[in-house]
Amino acid sequence: xxxxxxIAALLxxxxxxxxxxxxxxxxxxxxxxxxxxxxxxxxxTYDYGLGENFSVGLSSSYxxxxxxxxxxxxxxxxxxxxxxxxxxxxxNVINIDPNFDLYPGxxxxxxxxxxxxxxxxxxxxxxxxxxxxxxxxxxxxxxVDLFYNQFTFNIGASFNL
Numbered sequence: 001x002x003x004x005x006x007i008a009a010l011l012x013x014x015x016x017x018x019x020x021x022x023x024x025x026x027x028x029x030x031x032x033x034x035x036x037x038x039x040x041x042x043x044x045t046y047d048y049g050l051g052e053n054f055s056v057g058l059s060s061s062y063x064x065x066x067x068x069x070x071x072x073x074x075x076x077x078x079x080x081x082x083x084x085x086x087x088x089x090x091x092n093v094i095n096i097d098p099n100f101d102l103y104p105g106x107x108x109x110x111x112x113x114x115x116x117x118x119x120x121x122x123x124x125x126x127x128x129x130x131x132x133x134x135x136x137x138x139x140x141x142x143x144v145d146l147f148y149n150q151f152t153f154n155i156g157a158s159f160n161l
Contacts, residue, residue: 020101020122021089023052028120030130032156038070039063039147041079043154045132047087059083059107061154063147074147081148083109085116097121099128111148112136120158128158 021028026049034043041064047057063079084107091101099122107114114136122128132154139149 020091020099020120020128021053021055021103022049024049026055027161028055028057028158029161030120030156030158032130032154034061034063034152034154036063036147036152037150038067039079040065043132043156045085045130045154047085049089053089053093055087055089055103057085057087059085059109061148061152078147081109081111083107083114087118099123106137107134109148112140113138118154122158122160126160129156130158131155 026047028045028047030043030045030047032043034041041062043059043061045057045059047055049055060083061081063074066074066079085105086107087103087105089101089103091098091103094102096102101120103118103120105116105118107116114134116132116134118130118132120128120130134152134154136149
């Protein structure tokens, strides 16, 4: 019984010391899986806090698993996307938990101008999980791009730098 109480106390202490978004100067790196129609892939994200509730960053995705029908016609340019992004970090505004951050945002990518809605939760000072849904608002060319010009979903690990 003493061991269970000790483990619970340590877990609560570690949760209490983490914070999802600290504001100006805060840096986050995220790595995860990208899911979309016809493909799955890898997603990497870096965000840098410029103020108490906003950050800018870069996000990159690469489609690895592509449906057989499109595998022969998809080249590197079709599989890869790079985005510059702006986030409104609302975790301390909505006050659900200091370890939780909800961040809607806008992005300008090689494929489109879009929006995203993400959430991250930190279990400790340096490690957490994230999920993010992205969608295009304006596509550059409806006929050319096979991937990323549609709803995409990301999930993975988040790290404080």
